[in-house]
Amino acid sequence: MIRLTINDREISVPENTTVLEAARMHGIGIPTLCNHPKLTASGGCRMCIVEITGIPRPMTSCTTPAADGMVVITSTPEIEELRKLVLELIISDHPNDCMTCEATGDCDLQELAYAYGVQGVEYAGEKRFYPERDGNPFIERDLAKCILCGRCVKVCNEVQGVDAIDFGYRGFKSKISTSYEEDLDCEFCGQCIAVCPTGALRGKQWARKGRYRDIEQVDTICPYCGTGCNITAQVKQNEIIRITSKPGTWNEGWLCVKGRFGYQFVNSPERLTKPLIRRDVQFEAVTWDEAVAYAAGKLQAIRKKHGADAIGGLSSARCTNEENYLFQKFMRAAVGTNNVDHCARL
Amino acid sequence: MAGLAAIFGSGAMTNSIREIEGMEVIFIIGSNTKETHPVIANRMIKAHRKGARIIVADPRRVPMVKFAELFLRIRPGSDIALLNGMAHVIVQEGLQNDEFIREKTEGFEAWKRSLREFTPEVAEGISGVPKEQIIQAARIYGGSRKAGIFYTMGITQHACGTDNVRAIANLATLTGNIGREFTGVNPLRGQNNVQGASDAACLPNVYPGYQKVDDKEIRQKFEKAWGVPLSPKPGLTATEMMNAALDGSLKALYIMGENPVITDPNMHHTIKALNSLEFLVVQDIFMTETAHLADVILPAACSFEKDGTFTNTERRVQRVRKVVNPPPRARDDLTVIKHFSRSMGCPMEYDSPEQVLQEFGRLWPAMAGITYGRLEKNGIAWPCPSPDHPGTEFLYQDGFPKGKVPFVPVPFTPPAETTSDEYPFVLTTGRNLFQYHSGSMTRRVKPIEQHAGEAYVELNAMDGKKLGIKNGERIKVRSRRGQVEIKARISRRVAEGIVFIPMHYREAAANVITNDALDPTVKIPEFKVCAVAVERIVSEADEQKNAEG
Numbered sequence A: 001m002i003r004l005t006i007n008d009r010e011i012s013v014p015e016n017t018t019v020l021e022a023a024r025m026h027g028i029g030i031p032t033l034c035n036h037p038k039l040t041a042s043g044g045c046r047m048c049i050v051e052i053t054g055i056p057r058p059m060t061s062c063t064t065p066a067a068d069g070m071v072v073i074t075s076t077p078e079i080e081e082l083r084k085l086v087l088e089l090i091i092s093d094h095p096n097d098c099m100t101c102e103a104t105g106d107c108d109l110q111e112l113a114y115a116y117g118v119q120g121v122e123y124a125g126e127k128r129f130y131p132e133r134d135g136n137p138f139i140e141r142d143l144a145k146c147i148l149c150g151r152c153v154k155v156c157n158e159v160q161g162v163d164a165i166d167f168g169y170r171g172f173k174s175k176i177s178t179s180y181e182e183d184l185d186c187e188f189c190g191q192c193i194a195v196c197p198t199g200a201l202r203g204k205q206w207a208r209k210g211r212y213r214d215i216e217q218v219d220t221i222c223p224y225c226g227t228g229c230n231i232t233a234q235v236k237q238n239e240i241i242r243i244t245s246k247p248g249t250w251n252e253g254w255l256c257v258k259g260r261f262g263y264q265f266v267n268s269p270e271r272l273t274k275p276l277i278r279r280d281v282q283f284e285a286v287t288w289d290e291a292v293a294y295a296a297g298k299l300q301a302i303r304k305k306h307g308a309d310a311i312g313g314l315s316s317a318r319c320t321n322e323e324n325y326l327f328q329k330f331m332r333a334a335v336g337t338n339n340v341d342h343c344a345r346l
Numbered sequence B: 001m002a003g004l005a006a007i008f009g010s011g012a013m014t015n016s017i018r019e020i021e022g023m024e025v026i027f028i029i030g031s032n033t034k035e036t037h038p039v040i041a042n043r044m045i046k047a048h049r050k051g052a053r054i055i056v057a058d059p060r061r062v063p064m065v066k067f068a069e070l071f072l073r074i075r076p077g078s079d080i081a082l083l084n085g086m087a088h089v090i091v092q093e094g095l096q097n098d099e100f101i102r103e104k105t106e107g108f109e110a111w112k113r114s115l116r117e118f119t120p121e122v123a124e125g126i127s128g129v130p131k132e133q134i135i136q137a138a139r140i141y142g143g144s145r146k147a148g149i150f151y152t153m154g155i156t157q158h159a160c161g162t163d164n165v166r167a168i169a170n171l172a173t174l175t176g177n178i179g180r181e182f183t184g185v186n187p188l189r190g191q192n193n194v195q196g197a198s199d200a201a202c203l204p205n206v207y208p209g210y211q212k213v214d215d216k217e218i219r220q221k222f223e224k225a226w227g228v229p230l231s232p233k234p235g236l237t238a239t240e241m242m243n244a245a246l247d248g249s250l251k252a253l254y255i256m257g258e259n260p261v262i263t264d265p266n267m268h269h270t271i272k273a274l275n276s277l278e279f280l281v282v283q284d285i286f287m288t289e290t291a292h293l294a295d296v297i298l299p300a301a302c303s304f305e306k307d308g309t310f311t312n313t314e315r316r317v318q319r320v321r322k323v324v325n326p327p328p329r330a331r332d333d334l335t336v337i338k339h340f341s342r343s344m345g346c347p348m349e350y351d352s353p354e355q356v357l358q359e360f361g362r363l364w365p366a367m368a369g370i371t372y373g374r375l376e377k378n379g380i381a382w383p384c385p386s387p388d389h390p391g392t393e394f395l396y397q398d399g400f401p402k403g404k405v406p407f408v409p410v411p412f413t414p415p416a417e418t419t420s421d422e423y424p425f426v427l428t429t430g431r432n433l434f435q436y437h438s439g440s441m442t443r444r445v446k447p448i449e450q451h452a453g454e455a456y457v458e459l460n461a462m463d464g465k466k467l468g469i470k471n472g473e474r475i476k477v478r479s480r481r482g483q484v485e486i487k488a489r490i491s492r493r494v495a496e497g498i499v500f501i502p503m504h505y506r507e508a509a510a511n512v513i514t515n516d517a518l519d520p521t522v523k524i525p526e527f528k529v530c531a532v533a534v535e536r537i538v539s540e541a542d543e544q545k546n547a548e549g
């Protein structure tokens, strides 16, 4: 264990902990922009600077290892001034359109600007301009809003192992780019969206469906593969408008393209909405009572004539445990046969 | 997963996904993890960054190969030769876990003799993997005591699927790589609740919790709990039901939420079987290819529209919550089954889904400690026998329920269908990253359809050249059972002589041409290997040109 002092509080943390992590472990807040707890630190934005006794210049807490006897102060007038400067620089080159930005309410930059009272356009410097649009159907990339924190590059490399994007060019022209600046063509896991601290990366299908006010968030499980990732459905007026995942669950907030972007089927106009009975070649819409009475009658007649084992049931690996339990109980107890299986025992 | 259950006691993953991070060696065989279980692949990549060594054995150069120290490109259907060959080397080099073998296993000597013939040379001859690589893989896996094996349908969807699983289990038993944290045998389930559907006993031979229907005491327990007499006769599997429908002994079928027309092998056979029924009820969220054949169709709620639990591939029971209301007259399956049972004169009444889970827990101790309240924040992995039990991350810490683990000799059986002059290519089927299963859900998601909406067959560049097939050209793939027209994707993923078709696309349904030969034990059809011909589609204009030229 390492013992150090942060803001007059003596704390102890495990070896290999950064000053930022140490502070967070003990509920001491330090503002950050480029750092993400699940990714390696780059020390790029300098929002997280702190004063460490014995070191003359402010240090980025996300890259400085905590050491025994270290004395840290997270906020002084000078440090706050420097942080404000960092923000002003970023925001001077950031489109001032929180009004229509999809990320409003879910943006680290907006929150910090609010906290530090930084308004748009302090310097009338040169602005970056990115006319091109990316043709991929999943991810909207608005490079003008990119603050070059590098989280997306890191998550794509460290977590997803795809390396679809990287820093391109240098200095003022620096930007996040695919190779040869082609349209993004990757696994579309959306991990980069999940870690982006601004509105630079968003889901295309989220556009104008609703931001972060008046939405309901419900935790549930992805309907697709056996991994069973935790997802949070964001809902507005009985419509799923976005799927996210909380970093605190076993899947650590990571999802794949199906889990993150594959929810539109729920509102498909092709959903079955009425019980149907086949009359000759046509289907006829009927009431539930009619449909079930008809089906139950048929099953009973067949059972009477041919025995219960002339009836079989196939259930689904997509139904819940409760439904599967009840389905087999129905086949065994109500119909009277063990002819029950699920289609994909795989 | 009968193979695994017969050996260790349970057919489920023995480790949790979290444990992947602590493994030294990750051996992936017959699993395209990065596309079929992408978030599990994320964990493997994390482990890789921490220094884990990854071995991938697959007929295709799947995306995980990028992280592998060793890629064993095996011929489809030759897994047993590779696995036995590795075991041979492990024994030869003394890398086995003698203590584990002595204390926890039986049948070692006889099995060891059965390995004799599987020299690396022989294994190379059958599997096509160079013997140096087989030796290297054996040393990596055998040299570690924190090694996990991962597999999916690439292993089980063979006529010899059960033997494949046995061969995998032998390897883990030989090295004692099971029953501890960070080491085990892990079948990755394809669909979100395959584990739960099996646990809940939508299986013809067992009651919930894998309790045998033909065991009198167990049957009496369930008769008492459910208040009705029960049939002692094990039922038919899904594939057997299709055959029984064809021969007329099965008259009616009730299908809840599945689309066998697309997902079962040999589509023509399935359609014919369903058409032979006197009565078919289908309960689903869409008018699927299977629903089209039904006499009664019942509109169901999807998993965003109901409460309940799913059990994921690591045995973790997790809470599914109602997010939105279903379409006005669609109903969740529980409500429908209750309605049905009342009409059949055998009412099954529950006030909530949780009551159903509680009944399940009373009948299967492994589930007894799980309540909705406990699942509020995080899921719990079974076995969880009591309300204060934390659940079980890895199985067999305290030994194996069946006592000693048997070593079972596994002879190599070639795939049921081999190539011939007429059908010179081996077709394998599987999934891709973007679509899911029969596509009934993902194909109704616009961006997914835009990006991955077209069926394709992966073909090696050399084969393309030989046949004069260009990337993107529509070609014909034909087997003894049927044929599809499909776009060619020239790809370095497949080796020469092998083609791959994803299963999701009804307009080019791979299962028109695959094989319904069954594994004799678990009766899973052989989707994975079948012999096909690959041909250009020559239009009349082309022919004319050729004739003139």
Ligand code: SF4
Pocket: A139, A152, A155, A156, A160, A162, A163, A164, A165, A186, A187, A188, A189, A190, A191, A192, A193
């Ligand atoms: S969507 Fe995933 S793969 Fe694509 S760039 Fe983002 S992180 Fe990388």
Ligand code: SF4
Pocket: A145, A146, A147, A148, A149, A150, A151, A152, A153, A176, A192, A195, A196, A197, A198, A200, A201
């Ligand atoms: S796109 Fe977002 S995550 Fe990526 S560098 Fe820009 S601001 Fe950071």
Ligand code: SF4
Pocket: A222, A223, A224, A225, A226, A227, A228, A229, A254, A255, A256, A257, A258, A259, A260, B037, B038, B039, B040
């Ligand atoms: S998000 Fe992807 S990996 Fe996770 S359960 Fe869904 S389909 Fe599987």
Ligand code: FES
Pocket: A031, A032, A033, A034, A035, A042, A043, A044, A045, A046, A047, A048, A049, A060, A061, A062, A063
């Ligand atoms: S958060 Fe530490 S430098 Fe950006």
